[in-house]
Amino acid sequence: MKCVRCKKQAEVELKSHNAAFCRDCFLYFFENQVLKAIKSFRMFTKKDKILVAVSGGKDSLTLWNVLLDLGYNADGLFVHLGIEGFSDIAKGKVERFAKERNAKLIVVNLKDEGIPIPEVKKKTRRVVCSLCGQIKRYYFNMVGLKEGYDVLATGHNLDDEVSRLFSNVLHWKMEYLVDQSPVLPSEEGLLKKVKPLCRVTEYETSVYAFFKGLDFVDIECPYSKGATFTMYKKHLNQIEFSSPGTKIDFYQGFLKNLKPILEKREEKIKNRCKICGYPTFSDVCSVCRLKGYT
Amino acid sequence: MTVDKREIYSFDTPISVGKILKRLNFLPFEVLVIKGNRLLTRDVVLRDNEEIEIKTVYSKG
Numbered sequence: 462m463k464c465v466r467c468k469k470q471a472e473v474e475l476k477s478h479n480a481a482f483c484r485d486c487f488l489y490f491f492e493n494q495v496l497k498a499i500k501s502f503r504m505f506t507k508k509d510k511i512l513v514a515v516s517g518g519k520d521s522l523t524l525w526n527v528l529l530d531l532g533y534n535a536d537g538l539f540v541h542l543g544i545e546g547f548s549d550i551a552k553g554k555v556e557r558f559a560k561e562r563n564a565k566l567i568v569v570n571l572k573d574e575g576i577p578i579p580e581v582k583k584k585t586r587r588v589v590c591s592l593c594g595q596i597k598r599y600y601f602n603m604v605g606l607k608e609g610y611d612v613l614a615t616g617h618n619l620d621d622e623v624s625r626l627f628s629n630v631l632h633w634k635m636e637y638l639v640d641q642s643p644v645l646p647s648e649e650g651l652l653k654k655v656k657p658l659c660r661v662t663e664y665e666t667s668v669y670a671f672f673k674g675l676d677f678v679d680i681e682c683p684y685s686k687g688a689t690f691t692m693y694k695k696h697l698n699q700i701e702f703s704s705p706g707t708k709i710d711f712y713q714g715f716l717k718n719l720k721p722i723l724e725k726r727e728e729k730i731k732n733r734c735k736i737c738g739y740p741t742f743s744d745v746c747s748v749c750r751l752k753g754y755t
Numbered sequence: 756m757t758v759d760k761r762e763i764y765s766f767d768t769p770i771s772v773g774k775i776l777k778r779l780n781f782l783p784f785e786v787l788v789i790k791g792n793r794l795l796t797r798d799v800v801l802r803d804n805e806e807i808e809i810k811t812v813y814s815k816g
C-alpha cells in the first residue's frame with residue numbers, strides 16, 4: 462500500500478478517510494485533524510492558557526504532546542488517586558513526560574485532600590469509577606480556575622464520544638445528550654472545557670503515540686470493572702468496518718442536527734455549593750460531602 | 756492489577772497481515788501490527804520466519 466500524499470510505503474490505512482499514509486504524512490494528517498477541531502469549535506488560541514488533564518494514559522499524553530508540538534501554551538494537571546500499584550506508576554510517566562518536554566505539571570494528591578480513592582471506595586456503595594470521575598473533574602475545574610487557566614482540555618477521542626453518544630441515544634438520556642459536546646463554554650464556577658481529539662479515533666491516537674514513542678500507562682486501574690463503553694465500541698467498530706466513516710458521520714451529524722435543538726431546552730444548574738462554589742443541584746456538592754461537610 | 760497477557764501464534768507463510776487479523780478475529784483498526792519500529796498495513800505479506808507483534812488499541816486507564 463502506498464501513501465496517498467507522497468507515494469512512499471504506507472504504514473497506516475484509514476478507510477474512513479479513504480487514505481493510506483506513511484509516517485510523516487500520517488503525523489501531518491493527525492495534527493491537522495486536531496487543528497481542525499480546535500479551530501472549527503473555537504476551542505482556544507495561542508494566547509490562551511490551557512490546562513491539560515493528564516492521567517498518564519495514551520490519550521491524555523497524546524493530547525499534551527500534540528498541543529505542545531503545535532505551539533500551544535499547555536500545562537498538565539495530574540490527580541494522584543492514591544491507588545496502590547497504579548497511581549505512582551502513572552505519576553512517574555507523567556512526570557517524565559513533563560520533564561522531557563520541559564512543560565509545567567501540577568499534581569493534586571487526593572491523600573492530601575483527605576479523599577484518596579481507596580477510602581472513598583470504603584465509604585460508598587456506588588461504583589467507585591463514577592465517583593472517581595466526578596472527583597477528578599472537580600479538581601480539574603477548581604485548579605484550573607484557581608491558577609488562572611482559560612480552558613481545560615481532556616483527551617477524549619472520537620471513539621469515546623461516539624460510544625457515549627450511542628449509549629445516550631439508545632437509552633435516551635436527554636440530560637447527558639444536552640451536555641455532550643467538544644466544547645462546554647465557561648459559566649460561573651465552571652471552567653471552559655474542550656476535547657481537541659474529538660475528530661481522531663482510538664486507532665489514530667494509538668498510531669500517533671506509537672510513532673512519537675510516547676511512554677504511557679498500559680495497565681488497567683485495579684478498580685475498573687471493564688470500561689463501560691467497551692461493548693458499544695466493539696459494536697460500533699463492526700459497523701465502521703462494513704461502512705467506513707459511519708462513526709464520524711454519526712457524531713458530526715449529532716452536533717449539526719440534534720444538538721442545536723437540544724440546547725434550546727437546556728436547563729442550567731443555578732445552585733452553587735455553599736462550601737466551595739462548585740455548581741450542584743443540592744446545597745453541598747458531592748466532593749465536599751465526601752470530605753464530611755453537610 | 757491486570758498485566759497484559761501475551762500469546763504467541765504461528766501461521767504458515769506466505770500470509771498477509773490482513774489474513775492473520777481475520778483469523779485472530781481482529782478488525783484492522785483495533786490493533787497495531789508492529790514489525791521492528793514500523794507499522795504494517797493489511798496488504799503486507801509475511802514470508803519465511805518473519806515475526807510481528809499485534810497490540811490492541813483500547814485505552815485501559
Ligand SMILES: [Zn+2]
Nearest residue numbers: 464467483486
Ligand atoms: Zn507520505
Ligand SMILES: [Zn+2]
Nearest residue numbers: 734737746749
Ligand atoms: Zn463543594
